[in-house]
Amino acid sequence: MLTAYHPQSSKQVFAAEQSSTNGPFFCPACGSELRIKKGLKRIHHFAHLPEKNCLYKSESQLHLRIKKQIYYSLLQELGTNVKDISLEKMIETIRPDVLVEGFKKEIGIEIQVTPLTPAELIRRTVAYYQHKIYVLWVLPFSATRFFAADDGEFQSIRLKAFEMMLYYMNYKHLIFWDDTEKLSQGFIKVALGDVWQKPSAFYSIDWSTIIEFNPKKLKQKKMPLEIEYDLGLKDFKPVYAPAFQMPKADYFLPKRFIMLRE
Template identity: 35%
Template sequence: MLVALTSVNERKVSFETSKNEGPFFCPCCKKEVGLRKGYKKVHHFYHISDNPDCPIPKESEIHLRIKKEMYEHFNKLRNCRKCELERNLGDVRPDISLYIDDTPVAIEIQKSDISCDLIRQRMQRYSHLGIYVLWVLPELLIHEKANSWGEIKKYHNLKDWEKFLHVMYNERLYYWNGGTNVDAVHFEPARLFHDGDEYGDSYWYHAKKRMVPDYLEKQLCVEDNFTYSQCRAGSVKVSTGYEKIPQCRIFIDTTPEWWLDDNDA
């Protein structure tokens, strides 16, 4: 948590505040929170006594760092204004909210597992508020596996909520790469080479969970390479069946589908 309230209900940002400005209180549960200011980790507020009823979850160091860096970078840009951390919008509380070229944008940073239902609820709420949403993931975990010819194939196991976002953003996910930069990645089902005799001495098959990443070669800036758009209602197949994707407002990059070759485009 990077934002807390004072006893007079004034918002304070952890890395812009000193401890002697306290006491501080959680914006949601109103319980007292402390301020941690170390040399290595991002300065942040924490609940002095655990409160399981508080809707604000504990956040990882990488989550806090991304939030801080993006916030500081947005505040330096001329086409960005009204940038706020952890703004309370009732049912939703985006990591960062701002206007980019007069477009209201909410940025959700997601590292831990989340249900597709919760993503759907948040997107519907943001759409009701007229806000366009960008979900940013901290890191892409890549695995490697050798096929029968000894070739190393890279893949990623997409979780259900990642599949949901992948379809919602026209088959791409966004991974943070410093400041307000992100890497756009498209995923295709892995095709691993194994011994067999159907086509001579080998055959291809689709792995159910393994997805091969296809990176966009250039890095994207959120403030320059994205625009507002509407996601059409649809569905995505996940481990438990199908999840409905609502019609909603998304903030998406303007790059054409780079993973298609000339014959597919």
């Protein structure tokens, strides 16, 4: 985590601005004491002790880097046009990586680097809805995932279960962030479409008939259709989305407030 609770000042403090002698520091989610980690290469952060069990324990360097980049990028984009932009603010059972408190609406940004279980994704979606917070889910961008190594053309990608849910929750696109900040200085929208197996035909074993296979939709794969770079939060619209049944699954995606790039 980039921040921790500091009882001595009764404040949330940034790892980048503290040293271990200023401690102790605590996790606002689980209440356990945290160690401050500072180094030349790593992002300054607070870490749980290995034996502690906390939902926010295992944020990778990639996660921390993207969080920091989004936070500063939003400070620059929105600045004083909003009431507050905060990092890692606990709101009962949820804790957006970045929370934007506008004058009319609140927007939570959830960076998801490691896979989330469908149940946890649904739990958070419901909790955000109950708090009337519009959510923007952000995944780490990786050029090698979308572009073929040989010719640089789009290639089909396999979506993880929670990514497939986000794809449907977002009306068929996913939002990414490039931590190298080379390809994009803002959010990246990737519109994705279905991938079909090519029709094919074979002779039967005795060579008497031709057996044809119709094109089949590949369930876990999607093809990038269009990529938009350098998006700011202002390029998204707060939208209410009703519940609907997840295609080819036995559960519903709950009604929700989302930030939608149309």
